[in-house]
Amino acid sequence: MSLLDDFLIRAALAGIGVALAAAPMGCFVVWRRMAYFGDATAHAAILGVALALALDIPVFGGAVAVALVMALTVSTLSGRGYSMDTLLGVLAHSALAFGLVAVSFLTDVRIDLMAYLFGDILAVGHADLAVIWSGALLVLVLLAWRWQALLTATLNPDLAYAGGLDPRREQLILTLALALVVAVAIKVVGVLLIAAMLLIPAAVARPFVRTPEQMAIGASVSAVISVLGGLALSLEYDTPAGPSIVCVAAALFVLSSLFRGIGQRA
Amino acid sequence: MSLISAEKLGVRLGGHEVLSGVDFAIERGEIVTIVGPNGSGKSTFLRALIGAQPLNSGRIVRAHGLRIGYVPQRLHIDPTLPMTVARFLSLPRRRGAADVSRALERVAVPHLEGRQMADLSGGQFQRVLLARALLEAPDLLILDEATQGLDQPGSAAFYRLIEELRQDLGCAVLMVSHELHVVMAASDRVICLNGHVCCQGTPEIVASAPEYRALFGTGTQGALALYRHDHNHSHEGDCDHAHHRHEEEA
Numbered sequence: 001m002s003l004l005d006d007f008l009i010r011a012a013l014a015g016i017g018v019a020l021a022a023a024p025m026g027c028f029v030v031w032r033r034m035a036y037f038g039d040a041t042a043h044a045a046i047l048g049v050a051l052a053l054a055l056d057i058p059v060f061g062g063a064v065a066v067a068l069v070m071a072l073t074v075s076t077l078s079g080r081g082y083s084m085d086t087l088l089g090v091l092a093h094s095a096l097a098f099g100l101v102a103v104s105f106l107t108d109v110r111i112d113l114m115a116y117l118f119g120d121i122l123a124v125g126h127a128d129l130a131v132i133w134s135g136a137l138l139v140l141v142l143l144a145w146r147w148q149a150l151l152t153a154t155l156n157p158d159l160a161y162a163g164g165l166d167p168r169r170e171q172l173i174l175t176l177a178l179a180l181v182v183a184v185a186i187k188v189v190g191v192l193l194i195a196a197m198l199l200i201p202a203a204v205a206r207p208f209v210r211t212p213e214q215m216a217i218g219a220s221v222s223a224v225i226s227v228l229g230g231l232a233l234s235l236e237y238d239t240p241a242g243p244s245i246v247c248v249a250a251a252l253f254v255l256s257s258l259f260r261g262i263g264q265r266a
Numbered sequence: 267m268s269l270i271s272a273e274k275l276g277v278r279l280g281g282h283e284v285l286s287g288v289d290f291a292i293e294r295g296e297i298v299t300i301v302g303p304n305g306s307g308k309s310t311f312l313r314a315l316i317g318a319q320p321l322n323s324g325r326i327v328r329a330h331g332l333r334i335g336y337v338p339q340r341l342h343i344d345p346t347l348p349m350t351v352a353r354f355l356s357l358p359r360r361r362g363a364a365d366v367s368r369a370l371e372r373v374a375v376p377h378l379e380g381r382q383m384a385d386l387s388g389g390q391f392q393r394v395l396l397a398r399a400l401l402e403a404p405d406l407l408i409l410d411e412a413t414q415g416l417d418q419p420g421s422a423a424f425y426r427l428i429e430e431l432r433q434d435l436g437c438a439v440l441m442v443s444h445e446l447h448v449v450m451a452a453s454d455r456v457i458c459l460n461g462h463v464c465c466q467g468t469p470e471i472v473a474s475a476p477e478y479r480a481l482f483g484t485g486t487q488g489a490l491a492l493y494r495h496d497h498n499h500s501h502e503g504d505c506d507h508a509h510h511r512h513e514e515e516a
Contacts, residue, residue, distance in 0.1 A: 031347040152358040155343065161318035162336030162408070163358040206346055210382065211353045 007122055008231070014124040014132050015227030015245065018181075018188045018197065021136035023219035024143050025181045026198035027205075027212065028174055031154050035199055036085060037074055040092035042182045042194040044070030046099030049116050049186065053106055060131050060183050067179035070095055075175055096191075119190035119242030121231070128187055135184035139177045146173050151212055188227075189242040200249040201226065207260035222252050268293055269329050269406050269438055270315060276323035277310055284310050287462050288324070292406065297432055297439040301446055301472075302459035303481055308442040309339060311459065312410050315440075332406065335399030335437070337392075339410040343383050351386070352379035355398050369397040373427060388415045392424060400431070407431070409441040425452050446482065 029038050045063040052062025070091065077087055103113055115123070124132070143150065153160040153167035160167040185194045205218030230245030271291035277284050284307040292298050302308050313319040315326060316336055343349055355366045363379075370376050373393040378386070386394060392412055399407055409428070413421030429452050432439050456472040458464040464477040472478050 031344055033344070148356075148358050148360070154347070155349075155354075155357065156338060156341050158313060158316065158318045158338050159336065159341075160358065161313075162316040162334050163402075165358060202346075206348065209348050210350055210380075211348055213353075215348055 010124045010129055011121045011231055011241065012228060014121055014129055014188055015231060016224055017132045017136040018185045019223035019227045020220055021139040021181050022185060022197045023201045023223040024216040025139060025177055026202040027216050027219055028150065028154060029198045030202040035195065036088040036092065038178065038195045038198045040074055040088050040095065041067045041071045041178055042191045043092045043099070044095035045182050045186055046116055046191045047095055047102055050099055050102035050106060063183040063186055064179050067182045068176065071175040071179050075171060116186060117190045117192050118240055119186065119188050119193065121188045121241045124187060132184045132187065135180050139180045142173060142177045146170060150174060189245060193242055193246050196246045196249065197223065200246070200253050204249065204252045204256045207256055222249070226252060267329055269332055271327050272315065272324060274324035275314060275321060275326070277314060277319060278322045279310065283461065285461060289463065292438050292440055294405070295432065295436050295438055296455065297453050298455045298457060299453040300442045300457045300459050306460040308459055309410055312408055312442060316408065333402050333404045335402045335404030335407045337395045337399050337409040337412045340414060341395060345384060349383045350379065351381050351383060351394055354383055354394065355401060361401055365401060369401050372400060373397045389420045392416065404437050406438045406440060409439070411442055411444065413443070428452065
């Protein structure tokens with residue numbers, strides 16, 4: 001019997017895979033103030049799930065495709081005279097609503113909506129694990145490959161241009177990475193809580209770090225602790241796993257904020 | 267061949283014509299200053315030169331392998347982004363510790379490597395921006411209102427540093443400034459920009475040009491007394507636009 005036959009081991013591995021991809025991506029979401037952007041992309045994924053089920057294509061593919069379309073739409077529309085938070089608010093919630101309506105049409109497929117909204121990490125199978133880790137590794141490779149350029153573009157687009165980079169291209173790469181993170185995270189925390197996995201670990205790490213790299217590593221550590229802690233919580237008290245993970249992350253955030261408060265007074 | 271040149275440059279922003287028919291060139295080792303009232307397209311022009319601003323007409327020609335060091339007007343670093351000085355200087359290209367420390371010494375703020383960018387004073391911050399530009403080993407240093415927020419002795423010291431750097435490194439310098447008297451004293455050539463090139467030449471020529479006086483009024487005459495000569499010169503191009511309108515806005 002292989003170790004991977006244990007559902008709890010599979011759940012932990014799936015969670016760690018998502019944590020390692022979401023944490024550094026989340027740093028960019030925080031630095032570039034893209035929180036709502038992450039939300040919109042994640043909410044659009046539910047529509048992707050519905051379309052994938054209707055067309056009988058892999059759920060992961062459908063989610064990536066629709067999340068990417070949403071992310072590109074937002075990138076394109078931004079800076080065209082719309083107020084960004086209104087635009088994102090409209091798109092995020094419309095995508096979710098359309099997704100939920102689309103799911104209701106799928107009468108011949110029995111789908112557990114809750115599993116997509118809040119994740120179903122304890123039901124992760126071998127194939128899911130392979131998809132999650134491939135997606136997560138792809139995100140990490142993308143971010144590592146473009147790291148210097150992404151940081152420069154995040155700092156200031158004109159500095160990037162002067163250095164011979166194209167910040168619009170870097171924005172596209174981030175958008176693609178974000179869509180991938182969303183798609184791999186659906187099974188683990190569900191579309192409604194993906195933004196939390198992006199933002200909270202990065203925010204937890206912030207008071208303790210001095211460079212972007214330290215923040216990415218710190219965020220990854222806090223994300224992994226949240227996943228393992230959440231799973232333990234879920235096992236002990238029979239709570240839903242996805243929300244439990246986010247609860248642990250939120251608790252870490254409170255501790256980290258207290259540390260920051262003490263640090264500033266000292 | 268010029269380091270970089272612009273031919274009949276035109277830029278529209280939101281339907282408004284910001285730059286039109288701008289011809290420009292800068293040679294190796296030259297210090298050129300661009301002056302002009304608010305909204306005259308100075309920053310847009312610099313952004314066009316570094317490739318950050320799409321053109322509506324005209325073209326920009328760069329010397330092959332031209333290295334540009336760019337110092338932006340202001341740089342806001344989001345407080346959520348932790349950034350030490352040393353890390354900042356390693357963007358977009360990684361730099362060795364020795365290079366970083368030498369660049370900081372060069373701009374007279376040694377030993378700042380470990381400090382957070384957010385904790386620097388205005389003067390230190392500008393010098394660190396300059397150090398980052400120097401690490402490119404630039405042929406051309408471009409500065410956009412680099413002394414904004416510095417007091418007068420601070421900005422005077424900053425411009426002295428720029429002049430020293432030009433001498434040591436032999437790079438050309440292109441800067442935009444509103445501090446006419448300080449900046450013009452250090453320039454080989456001044457370009458007066460107001461959507462188009464109103465006039466250009468040595469500081470003396472520009473300071474006495476009627477187009478320049480019309481843009482900046484007579485209030486600056488005291489500071490510019492140094493440049494007041496009697497000499498004849500002519501301008502190219504038309505200057506039939508309403509200069510007095512800008513005076514009222516200023």
